[in-house]
Every structure is written in C-alpha cells, then in structure tokens.
Amino acid sequence: MSLLKEALHEHRFVCVMEFVPKPSADRFAAIEAIMARTQLCGWPLTVAIGDRVGSPLDMSPLDAFTSFDTPVPALLHFSGKARERQDLxxxxxxxxxxxLDQLLILTGDRLPGHEPGQRPVRYLESVAALQIARQARPNWLLGAALNPFKYVEEEGGAQYFKAEKKLTAGADFMTLQLGYDDRKHHEALQWMRRQRSPKPLIACLMALTHGRAKMLEHVAGAVVTPSMREILAAELEVSKAFAQARSVERLALQIIGLKLMGYAGVHLSGIHDLAQLHALEQALETWQPQIDTLEQWAPAWAASWQMPGLPAVAFNPPGANWRLGESHVSASPREKARYHLLSGFHALLFDRRNWVSRAFGWAVTRPLWLSPGAARVLHGLERSIKRPLVGCDTCGSCRLQDTLYICPETCPKGLANGPCGGTSLNRCEFGDRECVHSVKYRTAKSVGQTAVLTERLIPCVEVESRHRSSWPGWFEVGQAVGANMSERGVGLRKETEAVPAVPGKAPRKRNDALAELDS
Known part of the structure; x- marks a missing residue:
C-alpha cells in the first residue's frame, strides 16, 4: 500500500509536498533532500508531481518520477488540458x-496561448477522466480537486454540484485549491461530511508574501483580497525578514487549524529547499504546544492577519460573501424562456415516441446518410440549425439534454459536467464572458432541475465522433434500447416509459436493463 493511501486509510495527517518538474538538477536535488526527511513534525511526507503547470513542454510527472536518484513516495498529477481518453x-x-497506483486527476487551467474568442481547446475534464481511470484501474487511489473559495452563489453552488459528480465518478479523496479563508475551509469540510460516503479532504496551502500575492493575481481561481494585500504590504515595509517570518508563522497556524478542523492533510506549495522546510517546522513546534482546540486557534489565526493601523482582514472579495446554504438567485425571464422553448422543441423532435419524432428519426437513420457525401450534408444541416441557437460545434454526441440546453461547446474548455476552478465572481477564467455553468446553475434552480447537475455524469466526446451529425446516433441508441428490451420480453411501451420522455426534464424511474446499458 502506498504511503498516501496508508495514511488516509489509517486517518494519519499527511503532508504532500508539491513539485513542479523542470529540467534542473538543483530542483531535483532540493526536493530529494526534503523527501529524505520522510516526515514533518511526525507527519509522513509524500511528493505530488505537477502536470504541465507552467507549459505543455514541462517534464511529464512520470519522467520526473523516474529521474529521482532515490525513489520517493509520489502522487502523480494528470491534467486534462488538450488531452483525450487515450492520453490518460x-x-x-x-x-x-x-x-505507481495513485493519481490526482485535474481538468487543468487555461492552456498557454489559448486566447479569448478562439475556438475551444478540448479538455478531458475531471469527471469523465475519473470514470475512465476508475474503470481501468478499480483499485487505484484516485483524487480530484475542489475549489470552495467562491463568493457568489452560481459559481459556488456549481462547484459543489460538480464535486458530487466527482465522488460518484470514483474520487477517493479531494484536494482543495489554494485558499486562506478558514470559513470556506470549514464549509468544504461540512459539505463533505454530509455526503453519503464522505472522503478525506486535503487543503492546498502556501506561505503568502507580498510578492506571491502579486503572482497569484494571475492564477485562475486564487483569491487574495485588497485587505490581505494591504497587510502584506505593511509587513514588507517593516522589513523583508519580518514579512517572511510572518508568512511562515501564518502557514504553520493554518496547518494546525486545518488539522484541528479534521482535514486529512495539507498539500504544501512553494517550499523549495530544506531551509524553508526547517523554518516551517520550527514555527509548527513553537505553536503546537500552545494550541489544542479551534477555540484557542481562532484568535491566534486572526492576530496573524493584523497590523497596527489597518482594519481587520476580509478574505472575501468586496461586495461578495456567499456561503453554502444561502440561495437567492434565479434565472432571468429570458433564460427561463430559452430553456422552456428548447426543451419543448427537443421533446417534439427527439422524444422517440410522438409521431413527429418517429418520423424525424426514421428520416435521419436511412442508409443513404452512410455515404461520406450525404453524411457531410446532414452534418452541415445540423450545424447550421444548432450553431445559431446554442453555439453548437457538432461534436457528434450531443449533450444538450444533460446540460439544460446550454451547449458545453460555448465553454472555452468544452466542459460539460460543471465549471473548472478558475472562475471569479461568475466570470470565466478567460475573462471575456460569464461562465456558462453559472447560467446553467441559475436555470436549473429556477426550473427545478438541479438534480441534473449532480446526478448525470456526462462522458467525454470521443475523437472519432466529432464534426458529424449526432441525430442518427440519438435514434439508433433508442432503437437499440427498444431491441434490447424486446429480447427480454418487455414491450416497447414499457421501455419508453422507463426513459425520460424529455431529456433534460426530471428522470423517471429506470429499470435494470437501462442501467446496464448506461454502465
């Protein structure tokens, strides 16, 4: 059993050291020296090897792992940006x-060079990747990410909805994105404890200085507020040494607080050599004997974010302070009208039961469409109708019925199961639009379809299906279901009653045969 898997299984607090692989002998020597310690304050150490954090040309996690002179316990990352099923x-x-038998699966941040307005880059998003990995390696330790540091309802609610899908898809643990808001850390932990099968949470942390705060302004999904920057700047004015010591003290206090909350461990970023590790260990050894409870911890944490003459720090952005459980937003009349219009249109043409849908299905499944020329005509027809309506890129496997008729292709990453962690106050990581998943959240809430956003795990679009019509496949699947049910002695009427009459509306009770087809 791997060190991380054993620690999580035995409920031992664990420290995961982040390593961004670069072709530098000094970087490898430094992380090997850190890992030779094997523990931090008695907590086991393992290393997480990042995947294309800075550039697609970075060393792969596996190449980095095999480059160590001495084998180290490692958690490899897999980033889905610009990748397909076969890459995983x-x-x-x-x-x-x-x-190796453990993997942290991430969708990934924006691909360098991918600019707003350009066509989507295909991402193997985390939910689909988890399903693929879990099916291929049932006994591996698989992790996923969660970003609870969201301060408006749509993006925060959508994050937790997608996290439910990640658990269903097979995540054994979750690593939080970098954050400093202790209330949000507590919120994420309470959310996890309410799940049917709670999994361990690991918090990503980094000692924050004024320089690093500037750097984080360009890191998607990271939240450093104006009041936090004011305090960091005031510390730096005293001296660089003072600011550095305070940052290490805060990191030590944050680790202690998260351990007391019940986190399974911490994912430490920004520690690059033994001197930094020693400084953190000394701070931990100073504070741990003084703090036994969260009641003792809270004032110490608050004091570490205070400077004379400055107001108390606020970890939430100005004017935004949503907390899980608060629910006030609703879709606009236009958003609701759009959903009902497209839902009705979908029911008319793709229900597979009414005469219009049957006639349309018969027409698009004729053998004549099998020739390359005719297939291009059908593809062009579907694209010309759907692109102006929903932004369709004719992926060949239409997912509109599972996304409340908001096309995943309008997301620059092509994500179907929910948002990435890079949104900011409902804005897409690319900055040129509102996140489509925020619109989807509002719509789902207003039309009573939030279950769609937590229960329907949407598979990835396969390479071979892209840029062709999805219509024949939709009806051929329906015919296959009908044939399968007939073989089992079940009539067509019973079969169609087991299928949602209108994809995108509340699902009816499904029978075992349909569950087998989905699996």
Whole structure:
C-alpha cells in the first residue's frame, strides 16, 4: 500500500509536498533532500508531481518520477488540458510499469496561448477522466480537486454540484485549491461530511508574501483580497525578514487549524529547499504546544492577519460573501424562456415516441446518410440549425439534454459536467464572458432541475465522433434500447416509459436493463 493511501486509510495527517518538474538538477536535488526527511513534525511526507503547470513542454510527472536518484513516495498529477481518453490510458499503462497506483486527476487551467474568442481547446475534464481511470484501474487511489473559495452563489453552488459528480465518478479523496479563508475551509469540510460516503479532504496551502500575492493575481481561481494585500504590504515595509517570518508563522497556524478542523492533510506549495522546510517546522513546534482546540486557534489565526493601523482582514472579495446554504438567485425571464422553448422543441423532435419524432428519426437513420457525401450534408444541416441557437460545434454526441440546453461547446474548455476552478465572481477564467455553468446553475434552480447537475455524469466526446451529425446516433441508441428490451420480453411501451420522455426534464424511474446499458 502506498504511503498516501496508508495514511488516509489509517486517518494519519499527511503532508504532500508539491513539485513542479523542470529540467534542473538543483530542483531535483532540493526536493530529494526534503523527501529524505520522510516526515514533518511526525507527519509522513509524500511528493505530488505537477502536470504541465507552467507549459505543455514541462517534464511529464512520470519522467520526473523516474529521474529521482532515490525513489520517493509520489502522487502523480494528470491534467486534462488538450488531452483525450487515450492520453490518460497511456499514462495509466506507463504508471503500472513504474509500480505507481495513485493519481490526482485535474481538468487543468487555461492552456498557454489559448486566447479569448478562439475556438475551444478540448479538455478531458475531471469527471469523465475519473470514470475512465476508475474503470481501468478499480483499485487505484484516485483524487480530484475542489475549489470552495467562491463568493457568489452560481459559481459556488456549481462547484459543489460538480464535486458530487466527482465522488460518484470514483474520487477517493479531494484536494482543495489554494485558499486562506478558514470559513470556506470549514464549509468544504461540512459539505463533505454530509455526503453519503464522505472522503478525506486535503487543503492546498502556501506561505503568502507580498510578492506571491502579486503572482497569484494571475492564477485562475486564487483569491487574495485588497485587505490581505494591504497587510502584506505593511509587513514588507517593516522589513523583508519580518514579512517572511510572518508568512511562515501564518502557514504553520493554518496547518494546525486545518488539522484541528479534521482535514486529512495539507498539500504544501512553494517550499523549495530544506531551509524553508526547517523554518516551517520550527514555527509548527513553537505553536503546537500552545494550541489544542479551534477555540484557542481562532484568535491566534486572526492576530496573524493584523497590523497596527489597518482594519481587520476580509478574505472575501468586496461586495461578495456567499456561503453554502444561502440561495437567492434565479434565472432571468429570458433564460427561463430559452430553456422552456428548447426543451419543448427537443421533446417534439427527439422524444422517440410522438409521431413527429418517429418520423424525424426514421428520416435521419436511412442508409443513404452512410455515404461520406450525404453524411457531410446532414452534418452541415445540423450545424447550421444548432450553431445559431446554442453555439453548437457538432461534436457528434450531443449533450444538450444533460446540460439544460446550454451547449458545453460555448465553454472555452468544452466542459460539460460543471465549471473548472478558475472562475471569479461568475466570470470565466478567460475573462471575456460569464461562465456558462453559472447560467446553467441559475436555470436549473429556477426550473427545478438541479438534480441534473449532480446526478448525470456526462462522458467525454470521443475523437472519432466529432464534426458529424449526432441525430442518427440519438435514434439508433433508442432503437437499440427498444431491441434490447424486446429480447427480454418487455414491450416497447414499457421501455419508453422507463426513459425520460424529455431529456433534460426530471428522470423517471429506470429499470435494470437501462442501467446496464448506461454502465
């Protein structure tokens, strides 16, 4: 059993050291020296190897792992940006050969060079990747990410909805994105404890200085508020040494607080050498004997964010302070009208039961569409109708019925199961639009379809299906279901009653045969 898996299984607090692989002998030597310690204040140490954090040309996590002179316990990352199913399966095979059996699966941040307005870059998003990895490696330790540091309802609610999907898809633990708001850390922990099968949470932390705060302004999803920057700037005015010592003290206090809250461990970023590790260990050894409870911890944490003459720090952005459980937003009349119009249109043409849908299905499944020329005509027809309506890119496997008729292709990353962690106050990571998943959240809430956003795990679009019509496949699937049910002695009427009459509306009770087809 791997060190991380054993620690999580035995409920031992664990420290995961982040390593961004670069072709530098000094960087490798430094992380090996850190890992040679094997523990921090008695807590086991393991290393997480990032995947294309800075550039697609970075060393792969597996190449980095095999480059260590001395083997180290490692958690490899997999980033889905600009990747397909086969890329993940290939990495799983190579990891098998290297004796590795644990993976943190991430959708990934914006691909460098991908600018607003450009066509989407295909991402193998985390929910689909978790399903693929779990099916291929049932016994591996698989992790996923959660960003609870959201301060408006749509993006925060959508984050937790997607996190439910990640648990269903097979996540064994979750790593939070970098954050400093203790109330949000507590919120995420309470959310997890309410799940049917709670999993361990690991919090990503970094000692924050004025310089790092400037850097985080360009990191998608990271929240550093004006009042936090004021305090960091005031510390730096005293001296660089004072500011550095305060940042290490805060990191130590944050680790202690998260351990007291019930976190399974911490994912430490920004520690690059033994001197930094020693400074953190000294701060931990100073504070741990003084703090036994969260009641003792809270005033110490608050004091670490105070400077003379400055107001108390606020971890939430100005004017935004949503907390999980608060619910006030609703879709606009236009958003609701759009949903009902497209839902009705979908029911008319794709219900598979009424005469219009049957006639349309018969027409688009004729053998004549199998020829390359005719297939291009049908593809062009579907694209010309759907692109102006929903932004369709004719992916060949239409998911509109599972996304409340908001096309995933209008997301620059093409995400169907929910948002990435890079949104900010409902704005897309690209900054040129509102996140489509925020619109989807408002719509789902207003039309009573929030279950769609937590229960429907949408598979990835396969390479071979792209840029062709999805219509024949939709009706061929329906015919296959009908044939399957007939073989089992079940009539067509009973089969169609088991399928949602209008995809996108509340699902009816499904039978075992349909569950088998979905699996």
């Amino acid at each position: 399966l290939t990495q799983l095979q190579h990891m098998d050969a290297a004796g």
